[in-house]
Amino acid sequence: xxxxxxxxxxxxxxAAFVSLLxxxxxxxxxxxxxxxxxxxxxxxxxxxxxxxxxVQDRSEDTMWVAVKTHLLGKDSGTGRIAIEKYLDSFCQxxxxxxxxxIQFFMKDGWNLLxxxxxxxxxxxxxxxxxxxxxxxxxxxxxxxxxxxAGN
Numbered sequence: 391x392x393x394x395x396x397x398x399x400x401x402x403x404x405a406a407f408v409s410l411l412x413x414x415x416x417x418x419x420x421x422x423x424x425x426x427x428x429x430x431x432x433x434x435x436x437x438x439x440x441x442x443x444x445v446q447d448r449s450e451d452t453m454w455v456a457v458k459t460h461l462l463g464k465d466s467g468t469g470r471i472a473i474e475k476y477l478d479s480f481c482q483x484x485x486x487x488x489x490x491x492i493q494f495f496m497k498d499g500w501n502l503l504x505x506x507x508x509x510x511x512x513x514x515x516x517x518x519x520x521x522x523x524x525x526x527x528x529x530x531x532x533x534x535x536x537x538x539a540g541n
Contacts, residue, residue: 452491458526459500462509462535469509470502471534497529510537 457480463470484493501524503509508520517539525531 450491452493455492455494456497456529457494458497458529458531460503460524460531460533461500462503462505462520462533464506464509465504467502467504469536476500476534494530497526509535511535511539512537514539 459476459480461470461473461476480494480496487493503524505520507516511517511520517533520533521531524533
């Protein structure tokens with residue numbers, strides 16, 4: 391016996407599918423409503439709470455921030471940022487934050503990692519794997535790669 395399709399069944403399925411798409415789309419914020427970096431910006435609660443916090447005097451002491459830098463290259467060891475350029479950037483970072491009494495220092499130098507899949511990774515999970523594998527505790531970990539998932 392051959393199955394016969396009924397036009398009403400097609401219409402009902404199409405209506406249900408369109409309804410599901412509309413509901414799914416309604417859950418996403420419009421791109422125009424997003425703040426930089428895909429965030430939703432400040433919530434009303436956060437805007438109000440930041441004005442209720444008591445003002446505290448800031449210490450004049452210099453805040454020291456440990457940085458562990460990971461300079462990535464291809465498997466062959468090529469393609470990484472030049473050490474001189476990295477060092478110049480590190481000095482510039484300290485100059486920029488000097489007036490705020492924040493200074494950065496290298497925690498045990500830097501890592502030279504030769505891993506093409508991390509140096510040019512196409513997905514965020516690959517970057518997460520890189521960080522979970524190499525992050526050093528008690529330091530700001532900075533990674534210099536060629537292409538961080540297209541960003």
